[in-house]
Amino acid sequence: MPQIYSLLVTLCGLLYLVAALAIEERATPAPFSLPVSRTSERYQAGKRSFTSTLSATHAHGDILVNMTFGSQTLPMLFDTGSSELWVMSTYYTGSLSGDLYYNIGASTTWTPISGYTYSVNYGTASSDSAGVVGTDKVSLGGITVTGGALGAANSGTPSTSRAGIIGMPRGSMTVKNSAGTSIHENTFMQNIASSLPAPIFAAYLPWGTGAAASCIDFGYIDSTKYTGTLSTVPLISSAYWAFTSTSYYVNGVKHSVTSTTNGEAIIDTGTTLLRVYPEIASTFYAGVTGAYQDSGTWVFPCSTTTFPSLTLDVGGVQASVIHEIDFGYWTTLSNGTEICEGGIQVETSSLMVFGEIFLASNYVVFNDAAGTIQIANIVF
Ligand SMILES: *[C@@H]1O[C@H](CO)[C@@H](O)[C@H](O)[C@H]1NC(C)=O
Ligand SMILES: *[C@@H]1O[C@H](CO)[C@@H](O)[C@H](O)[C@H]1NC(C)=O
Numbered sequence: 001m002p003q004i005y006s007l008l009v010t011l012c013g014l015l016y017l018v019a020a021l022a023i024e025e026r027a028t029p030a031p032f033s034l035p036v037s038r039t040s041e042r043y044q045a046g047k048r049s050f051t052s053t054l055s056a057t058h059a060h061g062d063i064l065v066n067m068t069f070g071s072q073t074l075p076m077l078f079d080t081g082s083s084e085l086w087v088m089s090t091y092y093t094g095s096l097s098g099d100l101y102y103n104i105g106a107s108t109t110w111t112p113i114s115g116y117t118y119s120v121n122y123g124t125a126s127s128d129s130a131g132v133v134g135t136d137k138v139s140l141g142g143i144t145v146t147g148g149a150l151g152a153a154n155s156g157t158p159s160t161s162r163a164g165i166i167g168m169p170r171g172s173m174t175v176k177n178s179a180g181t182s183i184h185e186n187t188f189m190q191n192i193a194s195s196l197p198a199p200i201f202a203a204y205l206p207w208g209t210g211a212a213a214s215c216i217d218f219g220y221i222d223s224t225k226y227t228g229t230l231s232t233v234p235l236i237s238s239a240y241w242a243f244t245s246t247s248y249y250v251n252g253v254k255h256s257v258t259s260t261t262n263g264e265a266i267i268d269t270g271t272t273l274l275r276v277y278p279e280i281a282s283t284f285y286a287g288v289t290g291a292y293q294d295s296g297t298w299v300f301p302c303s304t305t306t307f308p309s310l311t312l313d314v315g316g317v318q319a320s321v322i323h324e325i326d327f328g329y330w331t332t333l334s335n336g337t338e339i340c341e342g343g344i345q346v347e348t349s350s351l352m353v354f355g356e357i358f359l360a361s362n363y364v365v366f367n368d369a370a371g372t373i374q375i376a377n378i379v380f
Contacts, residue, residue, distance in 0.1 A: 021147040021191060029197045031219035032141040036078070036205065037064045038214070039161040061207060061356055063269050064162055065216065068139040069102050069150070070109040074163035078216060079270030080203070080241055080366065081353070084120045084173050085138075085188050086129055086151030087164035093154060100163040104152060109137040115178025118151040120165075122270075129156035129165070133175045140166075141218060143192045149173060149185035165270070168201070170368045171239045189368070192218070200367045203269055206380050207360040208324045226363035226376035233315035233373050241366060241373060242266045243315030245352060248276075250283045251308045262350040265314070267364055267373065271355030274321065275347035276312070284310055284344060291342070300326075302340040310344075312354065319375055322361045 039062040064075040069087060076087070088101040104110050116133035131153040137146045153164065167173060172184040193199035196219030204225045205214045221230070233243050246263035247256050257263045259279050276284075281298055285291040287308030291300035307325055311318040325343045332338050343357035365374040 034141045034216045036214035070107040077162045077165045080168045081268030081270040083167040083169040089152035091154035111135050118175045126157045129153045145191045148191045199369050202365040205359040230374040230376045231317040245313040247313045249311045260350045265352035271353050274344045274357035275353040278346045281346050298342040299339045
């Protein structure tokens with residue numbers, strides 16, 4: 001799982017590959033809603049039953065959607081925090097178990113582009129991926145793109161939950177040509193934009209006990225999925241879904257961020273946690289009885305059922321974090337006490353990462369063309 005956005009490689013180079021791109025004809029552009037599954041469930045603090053000690057299967061909640069390569073359908077991580085589209089493939093030289101990879105040998109649609117490669121670093125070594133680049137027939141939610149760039153991994157660590165990652169950035173996908181020069185390719189979203197009534201997608205990702213099914217809405221905004229009105233937020237980066245974030249409220253008390261001059265954050269569907277500046281986490285957990293930092297990680301008693309209210313600044317809009325804030329990960333201390341790990345954790349860089357814990361409370365519309373996101377609290 002990518003913990004952070006990919007490196008700034010997408011800003012280098014200006015060339016685009018001229019590929020014969022075809023998008024399956026549609027009589028009229030049509031929106032669609034794409035179902036999302038998760039690799040694990042998150043439990044509401046105080047409402048889980050303990051059947052085991054530390055359970056790694058509860059440590060992640062990766063957002064997965066089905067994507068079809070040629071005729072093979074595979075679960076893919078949907079990631080607004082990175083730029084590349086790639087799938088684990090039979091070019092991989094190590095052993096592949098299970099069926100979470102694209103069988104290139106059996107594909108009649110894969111066409112390699114001689115000498116082209118990709119390499120992505122997500123900040124978590126186990127998620128890093130590299131391989132060759134080709135074009136293929138790729139489908140998502142009923143829209144098929146033929147001739148768009150696709151990375152086929154030949155190295156990295158095979159995942160037990162997903163076959164690859166769909167980068168959903170602002171800007172473009174970066175690959176290297178046979179001369180080793182970085183060039184730009186359209187992202188999958190750019191390739192399907194003309195098939196949609198509007199070039200937008202929206203994340204509806206309620207998560208936890210009693211939550212509705214998650215999905216990604218493409219080409220439209222579903223007003224039944226949020227409360228009140230959407231607030232529009234200007235973005236501050238041409239590559240990332242980034243905005244200013246310089247203040248916050250805990251239990252209704254306003255605080256200004258003081259430890260950084262930047263005060264910036266991104267929305268990242270590929271990160272589980274809500275990573276905030278240390279001062280925000282400290283102020284928040286000061287309101288949780290028994291919370292403390294264990295080797296830097298905020299933990300609290302699993303019996304906790306109420307938390308301070310928290311709102312975070314999203315480009316001038318105060319967006320609240322209204323649902324459960326643990327992320328279903330718990331462990332047993334050596335003295336037998338069970339302890340819960342918080343979904344809100346510390347970000348030590350100057351860029352905060354608002355991941356799935358944040359998105360469980362907020363419907364977010366991503367609009368690259370307009371350079372905005374729109375946000376409102378979700379209908380849970
Ligand atoms: C993906 O496809 C499989 C096989 O058809 C299906 O069982 C699963 O529910 C699908 N998952 C999503 C998130 O659409
Ligand atoms: C177990 O250890 C934790 C952390 O040191 C402490 O907060 C807790 O009170 C201890 N529980 C018992 C039953 O001693």
